Amino acid sequence: MFTGGGLETNSYLISCPEGNILIDAPEGAAEAFRNHQINLLLLTHGHYDHVWDAAEIVAQHKCMVAMHPITEEMMADKNLLRRFGIDLEVRPVKADILLKEGNGQSLMGQHFDIHEVPGHCPGSVCVYDSSSGHLFGGDVLFAGGVGRWDLPGGDRDLLLGGIHTKLLPLPEATLVFPGHGPHTTIEAEKANNPYLQGN
Secondary structure, three states: EEEOOOOOOEEEEEEEEEEEEEEEEOOHHHHHHOOOOOEEEOOOOOOOOHHHHHHHHHHHHOOEEEEEEHHHHHHHOOOOOHHHHHHOOOOOOOOEEOOOEEEEEOOOOOOEEEEEEEOOOOOOEEEOOOOEEEEEEOEEEEEEEOOOOOOOOOOHHHHHHHHHHOOOOOOOOOOOOOOOOEEEHHHHHHHHHHHHHOO
């Protein structure tokens, strides 16, 4: 795991049978993982703090990129950050693999279930490895919190509905590795997350 950028965004390097997958690319990730092998960069969603170093990582490692089609559209929009009030541009990258809702997507020889959970960001995906019981959740579910829904494209009902229907039914022992903050479990969030009680 590496945490980088002003918003302390997490990225995760995981080993698979056919190579390594880096999940998300915050500022500083290119340098942090310069001496590691990266075969595939997977972007959970298109917010700048998760894609900041994507182009640099692709240039360094000549790796493939997996993301949702909406994330690719967001990265190609040169004025996206300016609409957020941030006068910056993130270098876009193209998708080699388009992620979509469904079970058993093969990435680097490993099968993952892709859960599309918008509401924090359009095209946001959570990636579940049933063999290890690990969920890489992007900015959907945090320890004691959920992704904010007050940014452009945000929707509280979509976010909470997706968490309830797609993530909470996962085994309670599932380890959740979020885009910010410490890891947690589905069991802990069911019991203690104030955003998920009584909804």
